Amino acid sequence: MVLFSCLAYAANRGANQLLADRGDIVSSFGALVIGLCGNIYARVIGGTAFTSMVTGVLFIVPSAIGNGGGLIQATSTSTQEYSSGFSLGVRMIQVAIGVTVGLLIAQIAVYALGRTKKAGFFAF
Numbered sequence: 001m002v003l004f005s006c007l008a009y010a011a012n013r014g015a016n017q018l019l020a021d022r023g024d025i026v027s028s029f030g031a032l033v034i035g036l037c038g039n040i041y042a043r044v045i046g047g048t049a050f051t052s053m054v055t056g057v058l059f060i061v062p063s064a065i066g067n068g069g070g071l072i073q074a075t076s077t078s079t080q081e082y083s084s085g086f087s088l089g090v091r092m093i094q095v096a097i098g099v100t101v102g103l104l105i106a107q108i109a110v111y112a113l114g115r116t117k118k119a120g121f122f123a124f
Helices: 002-018 023-045 050-067 078-111
Strands: none
Touching: 002 023, 002 050, 023 050, 023 078, 050 078
């Protein structure tokens, strides 16, 4: 779990260097890496991917929000506080969409090859 989390953070950080201010795409790269690692690990071991992926997914969200400047404090005026809160909300929605798309693409890539799995798929 720690290795998968580190790989996802590295992919998230690298994608943020290439694509600044695109929270949805940056978080999907991290989720794709964690999804591929977790689903391949589950295929090899024969268990579920949830236990190996949950830590990485939980680390993707704050790192994706923080890398895009979503945690910057607003100044004291109420208009700027409202816009800062709104932009943080939009950023959180972008990260959620990116994580969902990245995990979906990883699951399709892993389970398109080979036999079907009779256990449940990874779902958050």
